[in-house]
Amino acid sequence: MTPIEVMDTTLRDGEQTTGVSFSEAEKLAIARLLLDELKVNRIEVASARVSEGEFRSVKRITEWAGKNNCLEKVEILGFVDQNISLDWIQEAGGKVVNLLTKGSLKHVLGQLKKTPEEHMADIQHVVVEAEKRGITVNVYLEDWSNGMLSSRDYVFQMVDFLSQTKVKRIMLPDTLGIFNPDQAFEACQAMTQRYPDVHFDFHAHNDYDFSVANVYMALKTGVKGIHTTVNGLGERAGNAPLASVLGMMNDHLKLSNTLNEAKLTHVSKMVESFSGVRIPANKPLTGEYVFTQCSGVHADGDNKDNLYFNQLLPERFGRVRRYALGKTSGKANILKNLEELGIELAPEDMKKVTQRVIELGDKKESVSTEDLPYIISDVLKNGATKENIKLLNYSLNLVRKMKPVASIRIQINKNIYSETSVGDGQYDAFMKALWIIYDRLGRDHPVLSDYWVSIPPGGKTDALVETIITWEYKNQEFKTRGLDADQTEAAIKATIKMLNIIENDEVKFKD
Incomplete structure (x- = not known):
């Protein structure tokens, strides 16, 4: 089975998160982490013509990629602007342009003030010129989801045209995050069935919190590539989070891919640090609490037969399972933490320690594994530290x-x-x-x-x-x-x- 292509756009679409701006060094570091460690197939690193700083960042990435034989995996967003974007990309050392075209009739008429035929002629010029320069062309159909809902004939007209050109991939963005999973499935299926030989990517946004579900449905229709960002960074509500998409592909769809799960947490934490956008504690796979059991009943079940484990074993993602201490803790949680410390307690002492942990949790004081020795010391000396x-x-x-x-x-x-x-x-x-x-x-x-x-x-x-x-x-x-x-x-x-x-x-x- 041909592996699903994962194109990560943290450095382009992800940087459109409000308040996020990566430095040149950070961009290069993230690019290396994504390609070298996590093993994504492609990365989108910038938009052409944005700024001098963006140009320097791209140049550093392409120089590194050239030395490491992965330049074809580095992609840059370009525009239908005659040769301007191509000049910028070529000077920056890029070899792949992701050409932003219009995927809905409303955008063509309302923004470009052109007919579909005029827009296609402009695209043809860029595609031909890119081929002359040895630059591979992928095409974004911007606002494609709205196009499929309101001007499907125009979308088919565009894809009929593009499929006859030298374009390598056609990328289908839900630009405004408007699709629900049923709509995503129907629209992607319409494309894959009508154009079985075309490589389609699906690009989801998360405005209704449907991004991962929509990626799931798109993959079921046979699209060959999907787009993600680390930690779900992106404009407005962000893009499909790489971690969630990877877990879903591996465990639910069983789709072949090249990604290295064990590096996921490391890359996620690095992007969190560089972006300044915190990972929510309950974020699937990468959040602080997602491999922490709080309930004493759950810990007891795990002790007896791993009854509360699922396929998402923390070791897959460079994590470890923990058992929280608080008001819902039972003896099993305490035992798990004591095992980590190498401490054994008599049954009666265990009851006292468990009760003390519950009391502390009821007061909303956080209780950590490091606290246990002091709690034990207090409890075994008549239950509390004397306030001398x-x-x-x-x-x-x-x-x-x-x-x-x-x-x-x-x-x-x-x-x-x-x-x-x-x-x-x-x-x-x-x-x-x-x-x-x-x-x-x-x-x-x-x-x-x-x-x-x-x-x-x-x-x-x-x-x-x-x-x-x-x-x-x-x-x-x-x-x-x-x-x-x-x-x-x-x-x-x-x-x-x-x-x-x-x-x-x-x-x-x-x-």
């Missing part, structure tokens, strides 16, 4: 062009101490006041070695802030976390937790 150290009051004062000031009042065992200090920031001032008290008492204290802040997406000013602080104390490293709507308060909560861990576990930290 309490922060009674504190005041933070920030005045423009002056250093922040912190005043604190803290209880250590039965004694109460107060101190005031300045610092380079509010938390720094708080810590300096705290350590003045500790130094006065001759107490050792840890060194802060890492400070990490996580703010959930959404941009709300009252969003919860999670602060995780890594401490080093007597040659050992441990972490504490605080959660609050205020970043400084979250850090202070993590600090008080740290003080009590040291106070209650002093033997644990001795050299």
